[in-house]
Amino acid sequence: VDVASRAGVSIKTVSRVLNNEANVHAETRQAVLAAANALRYRPKLSARSLAGARSFLIGLLYYAPSAAFVGAIQQGATARCREAGVHLVVESLDTAPGRLEQQVEHMASTLRVDGMIITPPLCDNTKVLRALRRNGTRCVLISPDVRRHGLPIVRMDDRRAAAEVVQALVALGHTRIGFVQGDAAQAAALERRAGFERAMHDAGLTIEPSLVREGDFTFASGLQQGLALLALRKPPSAVFASNDDMALGVLAAARERNVAVPQALSIVGFDDSPVATLISPALSSVRQPLFEMATAAVDLVLAPPLAGAETELVLPHQLVLRESSGPVGGAAKH
Amino acid sequence: VDVASRAGVSIKTVSRVLNNEANVHAETRQAVLAAANALRYRPKLSARSLAGARSFLIGLLYYAPSAAFVGAIQQGATARCREAGVHLVVESLDTAPGRLEQQVEHMASTLRVDGMIITPPLCDNTKVLRALRRNGTRCVLISPDVRRHGLPIVRMDDRRAAAEVVQALVALGHTRIGFVQGDAAQAAALERRAGFERAMHDAGLTIEPSLVREGDFTFASGLQQGLALLALRKPPSAVFASNDDMALGVLAAARERNVAVPQALSIVGFDDSPVATLISPALSSVRQPLFEMATAAVDLVLAPPLAGAETELVLPHQLVLRESSGPVGGAAKH
DNA sequence: CTGAAAGCGCTTACAG
DNA sequence: CTGAAAGCGCTTACAG
Numbered sequence: 116v117d118v119a120s121r122a123g124v125s126i127k128t129v130s131r132v133l134n135n136e137a138n139v140h141a142e143t144r145q146a147v148l149a150a151a152n153a154l155r156y157r158p159k160l161s162a163r164s165l166a167g168a169r170s171f172l173i174g175l176l177y178y179a180p181s182a183a184f185v186g187a188i189q190q191g192a193t194a195r196c197r198e199a200g201v202h203l204v205v206e207s208l209d210t211a212p213g214r215l216e217q218q219v220e221h222m223a224s225t226l227r228v229d230g231m232i233i234t235p236p237l238c239d240n241t242k243v244l245r246a247l248r249r250n251g252t253r254c255v256l257i258s259p260d261v262r263r264h265g266l267p268i269v270r271m272d273d274r275r276a277a278a279e280v281v282q283a284l285v286a287l288g289h290t291r292i293g294f295v296q297g298d299a300a301q302a303a304a305l306e307r308r309a310g311f312e313r314a315m316h317d318a319g320l321t322i323e324p325s326l327v328r329e330g331d332f333t334f335a336s337g338l339q340q341g342l343a344l345l346a347l348r349k350p351p352s353a354v355f356a357s358n359d360d361m362a363l364g365v366l367a368a369a370r371e372r373n374v375a376v377p378q379a380l381s382i383v384g385f386d387d388s389p390v391a392t393l394i395s396p397a398l399s400s401v402r403q404p405l406f407e408m409a410t411a412a413v414d415l416v417l418a419p420p421l422a423g424a425e426t427e428l429v430l431p432h433q434l435v436l437r438e439s440s441g442p443v444g445g446a447a448k449h
Numbered sequence: 450v451d452v453a454s455r456a457g458v459s460i461k462t463v464s465r466v467l468n469n470e471a472n473v474h475a476e477t478r479q480a481v482l483a484a485a486n487a488l489r490y491r492p493k494l495s496a497r498s499l500a501g502a503r504s505f506l507i508g509l510l511y512y513a514p515s516a517a518f519v520g521a522i523q524q525g526a527t528a529r530c531r532e533a534g535v536h537l538v539v540e541s542l543d544t545a546p547g548r549l550e551q552q553v554e555h556m557a558s559t560l561r562v563d564g565m566i567i568t569p570p571l572c573d574n575t576k577v578l579r580a581l582r583r584n585g586t587r588c589v590l591i592s593p594d595v596r597r598h599g600l601p602i603v604r605m606d607d608r609r610a611a612a613e614v615v616q617a618l619v620a621l622g623h624t625r626i627g628f629v630q631g632d633a634a635q636a637a638a639l640e641r642r643a644g645f646e647r648a649m650h651d652a653g654l655t656i657e658p659s660l661v662r663e664g665d666f667t668f669a670s671g672l673q674q675g676l677a678l679l680a681l682r683k684p685p686s687a688v689f690a691s692n693d694d695m696a697l698g699v700l701a702a703a704r705e706r707n708v709a710v711p712q713a714l715s716i717v718g719f720d721d722s723p724v725a726t727l728i729s730p731a732l733s734s735v736r737q738p739l740f741e742m743a744t745a746a747v748d749l750v751l752a753p754p755l756a757g758a759e760t761e762l763v764l765p766h767q768l769v770l771r772e773s774s775g776p777v778g779g780a781a782k783h
Numbered sequence: 784c785t786g787a788a789a790g791c792g793c794t795t796a797c798a799g
Numbered sequence: 800c801t802g803a804a805a806g807c808g809c810t811t812a813c814a815g
Contacts, residue, residue, distance in 0.1 A: 205539050
């Protein structure tokens with residue numbers, strides 16, 4: 116009202132200008148802008164939200180995430196939200212009681228976010244997704260295992276990335292390449308394994324069963340399988356671990372057995388977690404485009420409702436070769 | 450309105466019941482609750498916010514934080530917010546343009562959060578704090594360097610924690626204890642150094658200048674100072690690095706010089722970052738009570754406005770001794 | 784291109 | 800212990 120009277124127009128015109136609507140005379144627009152500026156006027160979100168169809172709030176849903184994941188995702192999400200003039204509401208579900216749908220339902224119905232970004236493993240929780248759908252909440256899924264939800268999806272190509280790791284190792288002369296698989300309950304673990312197998316096959320290499328080990332994404336399992344691999348009569352010259360935690364386990368195994376890395380054993384991980392550059396030798400790994408995935412997810416949430424219904428965005432990853440991998444039978448360090 | 454008519458009362462009474470106000474007849478209360486339940490009624494936050502004095506939103510302000518920090522803080526903050534029935538809005542400021550006050554001002558005036566949790570280094574940014582104060586936003590600071598803001602503060606005792614590290618090393622028989630300081634621009638770095646010096650003094654040990662090195666909290670500086678310490682004519686038997694990144698650098702230095710850890714060199718870090726248990730030997734470190742600090746910060750934000758004005762909460766840390774530290778001249782591993 | 788009116792769904796301040 | 804009225808600050812739907 117103050118802005119309107121100062122600019123000599125109606126509040127409706129102020130609303131139009133501030134919402135960048137069409138059909139406002141250029142001069143009128145300037146006058147309103149000037150008045151708003153002079154008065155340091157800021158529209159109140161709760162009023163806009165109550166009267167209109169949008170809340171200017173985007174939800175980000177976590178369930179027991181790792182610190183590195185939260186850190187990377189949120190950097191992208193908050194940055195994009197700031198640019199888009201919306202705010203990011205972070206919700207993490209209680210891991211104790213297990214009535215997840217109910218928690219989600221309550222959250223969605225009181226808060227009325229414009230859309231919600233769902234991270235693993237919730238993006239594969241049918242009940243949670245159904246509760247959200249019932250509520251009419253627009254959802255975007257990040258890296259779901261299953262892709263038949265009919266919801267917009269943002270992910271990377273785990274299979275291809277894994278294949279590229281193998282190709283890089285082959286290019287360094289490795290032929291005996293060990294593989295440590297992640298938790299088989301997660302599709303990413305199987306995707307990475309499939310990529311490993313495909314690339315080995317494409318390179319004309321046989322996959323020796325004893326070189327393919329089953330871990331569970333933990334450091335302990337990496338250590339255990341690393342020791343097992345090094346104890347083989349003919350150990351591998353390179354090990355590709357399905358994530359960084361396990362790669363660090365393999366590295367610890369090599370240390371324990373006095374196997375030089377990368378001279379006698381190359382190690383490559385997956386995730387490019389912060390720790391990769393906090394150890395020596397720095398760990399070769401696959402950088403997941405988490406920042407970009409989060410950015411894209413915000414865009415999809417904000418996109419016209421029908422536009423992205425079947426969208427599946429596959430963002431480019433990056434293989435980062437550092438000190439932990441090198442030519443087979445490599446020269447001494449440095 | 451629907452709930453009111455179903456329960457046969459006025460909307461005002463419904464409001465009273467749902468807000469847990471006093472002065473409602475027990476039977477009336479039950480009837481309203483039953484009606485609300487049957488109708489699956491959920492109060493709409495934007496309407497409550499517009500009409501009332503609260504927004505049910507708490508802001509969490511970051512500026513270029515580390516993934517580990519965000520992960521730990523947010524776990525605590527989101528959990529507590531869920532319990533308190535409020536929502537956490539995460540804002541990270543643009544690191545590029547530098548008009549931080551303006552960004553903060555815009556955010557606070559449009560969103561109208563009930564309060565804001567400010568993390569380092571913003572909690573020491575006078576301009577940001579002033580912009581928030583001008584706006585009337587209730588602030589709680591996490592681990593500020595300066596403590597004269599007249600604002601509620603939540604922190605840990607860095608000095609005491611550092612002293613405890615030294616005491617633990619002394620208890621293991623160490624007398625030649627090296628110290629790697631963090632970035633002197635951060636008060637925590639100086640606090641930890643002060644704690645180191647005090648404990649050395651209290652233990653009756655002299656501080657040899659060559660054993661006290663200046664790092665900057667990075668892995669590279671830890672590596673560099675670690676190498677310098679090990680190159681001394683009489684190297685230390687233990688090194689206390691002011692954070693985990695630098696401790697990992699010292700560990701890398703020990704590896705490079707073939708110094709066994711912890712047999713020939715004990716190493717203790719600070720932060721207890723996720724990586725501490727992802728390496729071998731697992732890193733001894735000081736666990737910051739970040740989860741608890743976040744929880745407490747939410748409580749302070751929600752507390753009666755005047756109550757916590759001068760509050761300073763110092764939460765207990767924990768020294769976690771793992772494999773990287775051991776008795777001086779320790780026996781072989783295992 | 785512009786505006787007057789109604790209404791979003793709650794809480795507040797007041798009366799009884 | 801309960802309720803009728805006004806109002807929070809915007810957008811919507813409509814008229815011109």
